[in-house]
Amino acid sequence: MTLWRMELARLFRTFRWAGLGAAYIAFGLLGPLVTRYQEALFRNVGGGITIEAPPPTPALAISAFVGNASQIGLIVTIFIAAGSLAFDAHPEWASFLRTRAPLARILVPKFGVNAAAAASSFALAAVVAWIVTTALIAPIPATAMLAGIAYWALYLVFAVAVVALAAGIVRSVVGVAGLTAVVLLVLPLFGQIVASVKPWLPSSLVGALVELIEGTSATSFLRAAVASALSTVVCVTVAVRLLARREV
DSSP, rough: EEEEEHHHHHHHTHHHHHHHHHHHHHHHHHHHHHHHHHHHHHOOOOOOOOOOOOOOOOOHHHHHHHHIIIIIIIHHHHHHHHHHHHHGGGGHHHHOOOOOSSSHHHHHHHHHHHHHHHHHHHHHHHHHHHHHHHHHHHHOOOHHHHHHHHHHHHHHHHHHHHHHHHHOOSSSHHHHHHHHHHHHHHHHHHHHHHGGGGGGGGGGGGHHHHHHHTTTGGGGGGHHHHHHHHHHHHHHHHHHHHHHHHOO
C-alpha cells in the first residue's frame, strides 16, 4: 500500500486535486446558470443586435456543462495524469521507483489514483450541475443522471488508461499529453467516418449524459461501456510491458 499512499499524497500535497476539481465544478455551476439566463445576457449585447436564445431546458443546461467538461476538463485531466504517469521524464525519479518495485506495482497505483480523481471530480461537478439545473430550470430524472455520470466516469477511466499507454510510447509529459489528446480526438472522428463502429467506441460515452436526459435508453451505451472497460485493461497491460522494456 506504500505506493498507493505515496501517489495519493502526491495528488493532494501538490494541490492537483484542487485544479482537477475546479476545472469540472466551475462548469457544473456555469453551464446551468448561463443556460437559464442566456436570454438576459444576450439582451445586453447592444449594438442593435437581436439574439433569440432557445428556451432553457435541462438537456441544454447539462449539454453546456458536458461540452466544457469534454474539452477543458478533459485537457486538465490528461495533463495531470501525464504528470504522474510519465515518470520516465525524470530519470532520477524513474530510477528510484524502478528499483523499489516491479513496473506493474508502480503503474497501477498511478493509474488508479488519477482515474479515481478524474471520475470523482466529474461526478461531483455533475451533481452540482444537477442541483443547479433542478433549482433554476426543471428536475432531471435521477436514473438518467446517475447512468450518465457512470458512463462518463468510465470514459474518464479509459482516458487515463490512454495516458498510461502514451507514457509507454513517449517520455515527456507534454508528449504523453499530446499523444493522448490526439487519440481521444481521432476516436469520435473515426466513428463519424465508419458509422458501424460508433456504438462500440468509448467516445460515444461522452454524449451519453445528455442523450439519456433526452430519453435515450441506458442500454444504448452498453457496447461502448464494455469496449471502454476492455480497452482500459488492454491499455494498462500494454503500458506496463512497454515501460518494463524501456531503458532509463
